[in-house]
Amino acid sequence: MSNVETEPTESHGPTPADSGRDARAPRVDVLAPRDVPLGGPRAMKVRRTLPQRARTLIGAWCFVDHYGPDDVADTGGMDVAPHPHTGLQTVSWLFSGEIEHRDSLGSHALVRPGELNLMTGGYGISHSEVSTARTTILHGVQLWVALPDQHRYGERDFHHYVPDPVRITGAEIRVFLGSFAGSVSPVPTFTPLLGAEILLAPRATVTLAVDPAFEHGLLVDRGPVRVSDALLHPAELGYTDTGDRTLTLTNESDHAARTVLLGGTPFDEQIVMWWNFIGRGHQEIVRAREDWQNASDRFGAVEGYDGDRLPAPALPNAAIAPRGNPSRR
Secondary structure, three states, X not given: OOOOOXXXXXXXXXXXXXXXXXXXXXXXXXXXXXXXXXXXXXXXXXXXXXXXXXXXXXXXXXXXXXXXXXXXXXXXXXXXXXXXXXXXXXXXXXXXXXXXXXXXXXXXXXXXXXXXXXXXXXXXXEEEEEEOOOOOEEEEEEEEEEOOOOOOOOOOEEEEEOOOOEEEOOEEEEEEEOEEOXXXXXXXXXXXXXXXXXXXXXXXXXXXXXXXXXXXXXXXXXXXXXXXXXXXXXXXXXEEOOOOOEEEEEEOOOOOEEEEEEEXXXXXXXXXXXXXXXXXXXXXXXXXXXXXXXXXXXXXXOOOOOOOOOOOOOOOOOOOOOEOOOOOO
């Protein structure tokens, strides 16, 4: 998915959930989303929780968009024209609907509920995403992973994977990246990562073992869901720092709740992130934008999309500064 803002920026900060905390319970920072227009005939909107001013990454996860459920008869669905990426992996995960993916590697795939599509951009790739005619309700998440310095100019790639559900008392888990709840995804990543959808039964409480070397973010799709003593409402993202060996989730509703758990070891490199590019300095972004605007071979061409590719927005007047996360607790 493209960041189609004409003036890409970030906003909001974390709200610590400290009141009455058990000293042994994980501290949870609640990150609120902001609405961003994705584009399309009637400006479908997404809810973005990463990046924010106070938090750029959770592990190497650097971009979290949550959208739907949208009736495509009202919104026009998703129609994101060919656009470029550098220095990252895109992760597509749907709850309902279907999206057609085409990229400059020649990949042509469908994104369906419960099926992972992951694209590695490396030095440069381009792709398009269009909801199919079979889609009535479009609902899911689009995620980005920052590539570490030693791999960010590596090979471009595309992977499709369908995880088997893991059923435990009170929950059903699908692990699409990393290892969790006894399930291991075969899809390669370049830093230790976790990505999993967790469905919680009505009023269920589950305690899950997690890697204490990871920081985590729990995005709530349907809820509310309590993590430690923080109550997360739909579209909010709860952040927990490293050091925790368990996470306890409670569905506070009388209906099934759905969450997406993201995790990874802290990504200590500072990144420059603008539009669809991730680099390490302002001039890298300038060069990537020039290459895209000049139709350089760097990004290749997407075959089969009916329409023009997306132009890059204008660069800001000031140099784009590297950013990282606040010091860890």
